[in-house]
Amino acid sequence: MGEKSARGVDRRVRRSRRAIIEAFERLIMSYELDEITVSALAREADVDRKTFYQHFGTIDGLLDAIAEQTVSEILDEVEQAVGDDVPPGDRARLHAFFDALMRNLSEDLILEQRYYEHIPSELLFERLSRPLMRQIVDRGLASGALTGDDLEMLLSFGLGGLFSLYRWWFLSDRSIPLEEVTRRAGLLVEGGVSELLD
Known part of the structure; x- marks a missing residue:
């Protein structure tokens, strides 16, 4: 297959994946997660079920792909914001993460x-925490002094608190601006994990 043909296939693959993810986003606006089926996703994305299975395998596989993409986007921003001059584990990375x-x-x-x-918050937490931990380690964003258990505890504590706080905010009257909730979350998490970061 020539280079031009390979790019065309790659473009079609990206377009199909994007169509399926966008279909999921439209469906989640109205339906509980357990009400969304592969058939409904395929119909909404205007692809056949086989295409869905080739890309994601299952609804869980789709959720994993969405989580992976979200984590990548956030950590890409963190790396851009702090650059290479800030050592792993520095609090500037934590601030950049919250931003x-x-x-x-x-x-x-x-x-x-x-x-x-x-989507049940435990499931959201589970889906996001795995790629977040893996990418933090792979990208060298954690301090080398942190053991795997320390990092896992830090992420469990931090993400668990964040999920609870953001869930509360989304389901509240939102009288506190999101920026302020995020600022407070940063202070709470940083205070709670400061010994592990030092």
Whole structure:
């Protein structure tokens, strides 16, 4: 297959994946996660079920892909914000993480709210924590002094608190601006993990 043909296939693959993810986002606006089927996704994305299975295998595989993409986008922003001069484990990375997280959440508040309403928070936590931990390690964003158990505890504590706090905010009257919630979350998490970071 020539280079031009390979690019065409790659473009079609990306387009199909994007169509399926966008279909999921439209469906999650109205339906609980357990009400969304592969057939409904395929219909909404205007692809056949076989295409869905080739790309994601299962609904869980789709959720994993969405989580992986979200984590990658957030950590890409963190790396851009702090550059190579900031050592792993530096608090500037933690601040950059919260800034990137807030921007990510702010992109489509209604969609984010539907995720919190229609997907159990334990499942959201589980789906995001695995790629986050793996990518933090792979990218060298954690201090080398942190053991695997320390990093896992830090992420469990931090992400668990964040999920609870953002879920509370999305389902509240939102009288506190998202930026302020994120600032407070950063202070709470940083205070709670400061010994592990030092």
